[in-house]
Each structure stands twice: as structure tokens, then as C-alpha cells.
Amino acid sequence: MERRTFLRNCILTAGSVLIGGSAIFRFLKVSKQKEEPLSTTIETICQGNGKNVLVLMSAGTRKGNTDRLTDAYIRGLSEKGHSVTKVYLGSMHMAGCRGCGACQHNGNRCVVQDDMQLLYPLFVACDMLVMASPLYFWTITAKLKSFIERLYAISVEDKYPEKETVLLMTAGDNNKHTFDQALNYFHIISGVLGGKEIGTYLAGGCTGCENISRQIAPEHLEKAYKMGLDL
Structure with missing residues (x-):
């Protein structure tokens, strides 16, 4: 060439x-x-004269079954005059507890710097904690589990702030034991937080991501709404 x-x-x-x-x-x-x-990822839904309610919606999909169930419950809370802060936990960056124990020696401050730092003050200030989760492998989501684990940072001599607790869940299955594992875990966590369970709503038989569209029965939404309204 x-x-x-x-x-x-x-x-x-x-x-x-x-x-x-x-x-x-x-x-x-x-x-x-x-x-x-x-x-x-954090929304102040309403300000009222009632209880200060922190709602953790831990599904990764917005406007899905769990989110719709959560919003129905929040609608009831709002109409009853409670203050509601909703957290889209599934959209936040949050690691699980490292078990390093540093928080127990530095004034109860978690050394992991992620979105959990935004939630500590909200948790401390709330009167009631609402945990909303789809059923993943027979229990709650990893994000919600991480939130619970990270509460260790603010424990004092293994004691935690007392909170009223509510569990909202959705699942494709609708069998007798579908929610057993998640429900047992919720009872344990509620006991750690003072044993003040307000209630649970477990919506089985929902259509999940395997189908063309997600569907939750209207009666589930109506019952969740009334549950919030009765608080």
C-alpha cells in the first residue's frame, strides 16, 4: 500500500x-x-390533630397492589384527622445492619451513611408505625427488614422507643398459612416496640407481576380504608 x-x-x-x-x-x-x-421518597400526606403516623411502603413498585392498599389505609387516617408521613422505602438506598456495634459506643449514631439517616428522626417522632409490604418468600421485603435491623442503633440497653404498630400486606396466595411467617415476625417486632399492636390487614389473592397487570380486589381497599378510619 x-x-x-x-x-x-x-x-x-x-x-x-x-x-x-x-x-x-x-x-x-x-x-x-x-x-x-x-x-x-418521603411525602407529608396530611397534618391533623390526631396521631403522628409514619407509613413505610416497602414495595419497589409504586401504584402496585401494596401501594394501593397503603393509600386506602392512609385515606382513612387522613379523614380521621391524623398526621401522616409516607415513605417509599423500596425507592431508598438502605443497607442492613453490619453488626459492628459502633452505635452503642458513639451516642447511638449509626455509622452507615445512607437513606436510613433520614428516617431515624421520623421514627422517633411518630406515635404509630405502619409497615406495608408485599409477601416475598413468605415474609416482608428486604428493605423493611433492613429498616428494622437498623433501629438497633437507637436502642439503649436493648430497649427501643415504644410505638403503636400496624401491618399491611399483599400476596398472590390466599391460603390459610400464607402470611404465617410474616405475621409471626410482626408480632415479635411489635413486642420489642412495646407490644402496642393496633391491627393487621392481609390481602391475599392479588394478581402480581407474573400477569399483564397487577390487581387487588376492591373489597381489600375498602376494608383497609375503614381500618384507617376506625383508628
């Missing part, structure tokens, strides 16, 4: 790479500009 031809081919190749790289850069830049901002 002649030297002139070789140089021309090298220049054309380099130019193609540069043009292609520039096009890719422009595409990525435009795509980045079009990205939607992250949705709010």
Missing part, C-alpha cells in the same frame, strides 16, 4: 471514530437531559 493511501485511510478511520464518538456523546447528553428527576 502506498504511503499516501495508508495516511488517507488512517485519517478517514480517525475521523469516523471522532464523529461517532461525538454523536454518542450528544446522544448521551440529550438522553441525560430528558431523564425524569427521582420521585420524592
Whole structure:
């Protein structure tokens, strides 16, 4: 190959790479500009004269079955005059407890710096904790479990702030023992937090992600709403 031809081919190749790289850069830049901002993970739903209620919706899918069940319950709470803060736990970055024990020697401050730091003051201030979760492998979600584990940081001599507790759950199954494991765990956690269980609502027979659309029976939503209204 002649030297002139070789140089021309090298220049054309380099130019193609540069043009292609520039096009890719422009595409990525435009795509980045079009990205939607992250949705709010903590929302103040209402302010009332009743109880201060912290609701942890731990499903990763918004507007799914668990979220709809949770919103039905919140609607009842709101109409009754309670203050409600809703947390989309499934959208937060939160690790489980490391078991390092540092919190017990540095003034009950967790050394893991993630979104759990936003939830400690909300938990301390609330009168009632509502845990909402789909059934994953016969128990609550990993995110909700992580939240519970990380409460160890604010324990004093293995004692925890006392809170009223509520459990809301959804599942595809609707058998007699579908929720047994999750329910037993909830009883344990409620006992640790003072044994003030307000109630549970377990919505079985929901259509999950395996189908075209998620579905929860309207009677579940109505009963959850009335449960919130009766508080």
C-alpha cells in the first residue's frame, strides 16, 4: 500500500471514530437531559390533630397492589384527622445492619451513611408505625427488614422507643398459612416496640407481576380504608 493511501485511510478511520464518538456523546447528553428527576421518597400526606403516623411502603413498585392498599389505609387516617408521613422505602438506598456495634459506643449514631439517616428522626417522632409490604418468600421485603435491623442503633440497653404498630400486606396466595411467617415476625417486632399492636390487614389473592397487570380486589381497599378510619 502506498504511503499516501495508508495516511488517507488512517485519517478517514480517525475521523469516523471522532464523529461517532461525538454523536454518542450528544446522544448521551440529550438522553441525560430528558431523564425524569427521582420521585420524592418521603411525602407529608396530611397534618391533623390526631396521631403522628409514619407509613413505610416497602414495595419497589409504586401504584402496585401494596401501594394501593397503603393509600386506602392512609385515606382513612387522613379523614380521621391524623398526621401522616409516607415513605417509599423500596425507592431508598438502605443497607442492613453490619453488626459492628459502633452505635452503642458513639451516642447511638449509626455509622452507615445512607437513606436510613433520614428516617431515624421520623421514627422517633411518630406515635404509630405502619409497615406495608408485599409477601416475598413468605415474609416482608428486604428493605423493611433492613429498616428494622437498623433501629438497633437507637436502642439503649436493648430497649427501643415504644410505638403503636400496624401491618399491611399483599400476596398472590390466599391460603390459610400464607402470611404465617410474616405475621409471626410482626408480632415479635411489635413486642420489642412495646407490644402496642393496633391491627393487621392481609390481602391475599392479588394478581402480581407474573400477569399483564397487577390487581387487588376492591373489597381489600375498602376494608383497609375503614381500618384507617376506625383508628
